[in-house]
Amino acid sequence: MIAFTVNGTEQQVEVSPDTPLLWVLRERLGLAGSKFGCGEGLCGACTVHIDGVPQRSCITPVGDVQGKQVLTIEGIPENHPVKKAWLAQEVSQCGYCQPGQIMSAVALLARKPKPSDDDIDRAMSGNLCRCGTYGRIRRAIHVASGHVARKGGPKP
């Protein structure tokens, strides 16, 4: 039995501890917002926060989160500045990568409220977007931080 907290709720799961956290969230806990893109830590679609740090849940054995706090896209409040900026900048296309992008962006802003373009490059380059929404993501992060974008994507 592995016990941990997800989005503020205590959870206990009976599952082999080497099962990646991603599949426990998606299949056992009904939290399908975190996505499977590569399974090898290469795309960031599965990004969640573990004790406040963004991690790739596809390569995190659930046994490792015993007693820890997990935050997923479903736990980000509707009025969060990152979500509002994502809507205002109309970032999403197919949308598949966006939960992971948002989790990385939320973590970046928590650590660095006014990130530079280089900060964004560093924090966000682990998140792939096949639809190519990077310009808008950059802009949305600047908007969410209250910063004026310097090299952001086009404004809708």
Next chain:
Amino acid sequence: MSTTSTMSRRQFIKTSALAGGGLLLACHLCAGRRDAAAGGDTVFAPNAFLRVGTDGSVTVIVNKSEMGQGVYTSLPMLVAEELCCDWQRVRFQASPVAPEYNHTQFGPIMVTGGSSSVRSEWNRLSLAGAAAREMLISVAAQQWRIDPAACRAEKGVVHGPADRQLSFGKLAARAAKLPLPKEVRLKSGATVLLGRPLHRLDSPAKINGTALFGIDVHVPGLLTAVIERPPVFGGTVKNFDAAKALAVAGVKQVVTVDAGVAVVADGFWPAVQGREQLEIVWEEGAGAGVSTHAMREEYARLAATPGLVARRDGDAQAVLAKAARRFEVEYEVPYLAHAPMEPLNCFVDLKKDSCLIRTGSQFQTVDRNAAARVAGLKPEQVSLETTFLGGGFGRRACPGSDFVIEAVQVAKQVGQPVKVIRTRTDDMRAGYYRPMWYDRVTACLDKHGLPLAWQLRIVGQSIIAGTPFEAAMIKDGIDGTSVEGAATTPYAIPNLQVELHSPKNQVPVLWWRSVGHSHTAFVMESFLDELAHAVGQDPYQYRRRLLAKHPRTLKVLETAAKKAGWGRPLPSGHGRGIAVHESFGSFVAQVAELSVDSTGHIKVHRVVCAVDCGRIVNPDTIKAQMESGIVFGLSAALYGAITLKAGRVQQGNFDDYPLVRMSAMPQVEVHIIASNEPPGGVGEPGVPPIAPAVANALFAASGARLRSLPMTAEKITTARKKG
């Protein structure tokens, strides 16, 4: 699918010329079917595409798959514009598979592709909205005992004389009792919604984790399967031992399907763990002999021999034979995977006399019929529900219905709802690629330095051969999608010959975002640039001289050049490149600005894009699709290649099949040309110009001319050494 773009344009002109003045149009829409996606509290279902509820809400039923391109917003906008409803009350719903949702031009199938959604649905959805509006107005006019002509609709309310008002919600129940109008008058005057950058209706669901993709489908008792596939294309199972796989906790069953051996488990992880324990002996067959290296040599040999003629103006061969100076080079591009962010998957719930499929498909009728065939059911017994697609790019429109068929084959042996998921590596190695191409191009110039003769030989597999579309899309041995963008070049070249070789092999190929244009634009626009430089002319002005008869192409070219500051000095080591290309009824020019470091690594700093896609539905969607196409094309230009050795695909994940990441993202600017021309596509046309724009910029920056994609540091270093 792209070959029908001309047809769609002509059809549009025919009807839209009438539509402009608010004229009467015959209305052939079928009545709404209650069983076809009727919502709970809807009362007014005048046709297959919209529902009005007593609460005034409007549900637009969308027959196109939402894969990022924004159809769940642009198509509702077309309906809402004519319906004159309140945009805030508009919702979308995916349509079921039914004849009334078939493509208006691509034959009796429901399909999303060819950048055709807005173009092909404009008239039908405008009529659908207008017909409903007229019915709602009639009801109000009856109630007020006045002439309907004295009423108008706006934002979901019918207004009559003396400030009388009735909301659509109040009118819906009675409107439902009216007969359908035989003729419908489209609105005249300024548009209310079209042309405005409205927010996407699907965005909220996509940022809170509730948007349902195929891979997210879950029902009680669901099993998950992964399939071990042969290591080479065309391979089959000789024998296998499942004992160890079955011993893995959670594994329920191991079954064989045409695609290989499936491990069925109570979750994804045990299925993958079980698969690792399978012991399979494969019969590899001829596929084991395939290598892209050998294939390239064969293609090069073919390129030296005459092919089937796809376009012939003048006599290029004779002119070239006599030319004092000839330019002859070879271009090549590799196989490419679509690599949608959501790997392919398919949910199947198969019962004795019914089958429910939930998946992200672009090819619903084809997939449903394939499922019925495999399940031994009638097509009507199979319902296919379209989820959101985590990217499509053509991969989810597969004539072979591969990912649906394998799932139904598993389901037949399992007796429980099951979802087959491909891992990223399964997805990348199981095939269907943009074909590898090898082209030889020869030209000579007139006394002004402009092309006098141009001969292009294209060598590569047909994506249509062997599919049900062969009869319609291959003419005299020529697959139009293999030569599109080259045989259709707008440049004024008096002696032009485009030839085609379509060799066959085991590697499965498919349309990949922008189809043939993804390769022809690179060849045509790079080689034209070479010729301009060869005679010391500015490549932008050179193009202008050859485009005098093509005002729309010329306009995007000039706009992109102007906005990019063409000709203005750049920092040393930087270069600008330009390219222009027409595809899917739209015209796109791009200027790329880049620098390249001493190790041969390219950094693209800025891309300026101009697009003329005719009449505009949602300008922000157009911008987003141009941005998206540029990044998609840039990944291919800089990194993308699928290679095979001893039949085995060498790439398997994003480490060896890299995509553009945030750190490599250029600044992108999109300029939309105001236009009253018929609408063109936007999902694909942003892709073709970027590879040549970057290759041309690389030449400007470094003197290295790359005729082979992707433009790796190694190739750039070699090209630089050659000077």
